[in-house]
Amino acid sequence: MKVLMFGWEFPPHISGGLGTACYGLVKGLVHHKQDIIFVVPKLWGDEEPLADFVNASDVVIDYRERKFKKIWKNLTYLEVSSFLVPYLGPEEFKKYTDYTLHDRTDVDESVFSNKFEFSGKYGKDLIKEVSRYALVAAQIAKSKDHDLIHAHDWLAYPAGIAAKEISGKPFIAHIHATQFDRAGEGGGQGPVYEIEKAGLLAADHILAVSHLTKKVVIEKYGVDPNKVSVLHNAVLDASIIQSSVRKNVPEKIVTFLGRITFQKGPEYFVEAAKKVIDRDPNVRFVMAGSGDLLNRMVERVAELGMGTKFHFTGFLKGKDVDDMYAISDVYVMPSVSEPFGIAPLEAVRHNTPVIISKQSGVAEVLRNAIKIDFWDVDAMADAIFGLLHYHSISKMFKELGSEELKKLKWEHVAAKLVTVYEKLHQEQP
Known part of the structure; x- marks a missing residue:
């Protein structure tokens, strides 16, 4: 099967799980x-x-071609003044400064070019780049032979729609996070929601990263349940990593590693940390990452008098992420709404026991982990304390987790996806 796949990033240049x-x-x-x-x-x-x-x-397009003009007329164009990444919280999404739907018959042609130079990042012109990306997608779909179209998340949905307009091939929308994950119940409005909804409704099939996400797609976007499949994420390598890195402090280390935004629940981690430190001051907490709630978390840690026991590392990547997992005694993911969440699987690979919120997709596949409601800071604190002080419990989760990883390989996930591809291809008229 020849698959035309649209994404927004690819390792080693990434901003997160996508x-x-x-x-x-x-x-x-x-x-x-x-x-x-x-x-x-x-x-x-x-x-x-x-x-x-x-x-x-590198793709040169002839945007004056009739089909391309039709595609451009249906695209949403808006100005954005804030730094954006695919999975932001509510504060960033309030920073949209202008949302204007233009008639493409009289739009200023300064937005056009025979060849676009994309930044490949998530800057102030993100949505303009999303629209231009769709035009390029149409050109690629015209020139590249393919059987199916597969687009990852809202950034690539207009590209998937445009490619389908040109080639008529089946379009699969892969949803890794919804606007409701990013902005809570207020997610059902605004340009990103509209782009998401248009992509999901136009798709011939939808892949959701969890049953949790499938439920949101059906209930919040009005999608037919029969065209949604669940395709859980996995790990690149299921083997346990034996790290030589050693921590330079005598205390136990508890880690939060992720974006410091509403979706990830960092405030609950901070409150639970205070409860643990009150019971045992010989514990250090680490919040690794960056995001719109970082300053607020720093202030709250200061208010609670935990400054000497709570550390902020900033955004980590590559080897630094591996080293952080390696020196951690417990990893906590207290997400308010997590479509999946690959980080706990990576923590397990480093032989670190994990605590995850019940409101996460990874809770559907990672059975040997402690699961709590994100808002229950007492239960979170008790779980952290238990893993730190009862060696047999921690040892059990390490052993069971390593066995469970063997079932969570991308090869297994891809095998399921191939069956979806084949079914869609066979259903073509």
Whole structure:
């Protein structure tokens, strides 16, 4: 099967779980002999050559072609003044400064070019780049032979729709996070929601990363349940990592590693930390990451008098992430709404017991973990205290977790996806 796949990032240039998931899925599909054409706005040249990569910045288009004009007329164009990444919380999404739907018959042609230079990042012109990416997608769909179209998350949905307009091939929308995950119940409005909804309704099939996400897609976007499949994420390597890194402090270390935003529940981690430290001051807490709630968390830690026991590392990547997992005695993911959450699986790979919220997709596949409601800071504190002080409990979760990882490989996920591909391909008229 030849699959035309649209993403927004690919390792090693990523901002979070989206790029990591794309990498794992592509690697799994290649293992199953699938032919993948992977399109990104900007290639950096150091991507692992797993697929036929297409750099959207290199594609020349003739936007005056009739079909391209029709596509452009249906695209949403808006100005954005804030720094954006795919999974932001409510504060960032309030920073939209202008949302204007233009008639494409008289739009200023300064937004057009025969060749677009994409930043490949998430800056102030993100939505404009999303629209331009869709035009490039149409050109690629016209010139590249393919059987199916597969687009990852809202950033690539307009591209998927445009490609389908040109080639008529089945379009699969892969949803890794919804606007309701990013902005809570207020997510059902605004441009990103509209882009998401248009993509999900236009898709011939939808892949959700959890049953939790499938439920949101059906209830909040009015999607037919019969066209939604659940495809859980996995790990790139199921083997346990034996790290030589050693911590330089005598205390136990409890870690939060992720974006410091509403969705990830960092405030609950801080409140639970206070309860644990009150019971045992010989524990250090680490919050690794960046986000719109960082300053508020620093202030709250100061208010609670935990400054000497609570550390903020900033955004970590690569080896620094692995080292953080390795020196941690407990990993906590207290997400308010987590479509999946790959980080706990990576923590298990480093032989670190995990505590995860029941409001996460990973809770559906990671059975050997302590699961709590994100808001229950007492239960979170008790779980942390128990794992730190009862060696037999911690040892049990480490052993069971390592066995469970063997079932969570991208090759297994890709095998399920191939059956979806084949079914859609056979149903073509």
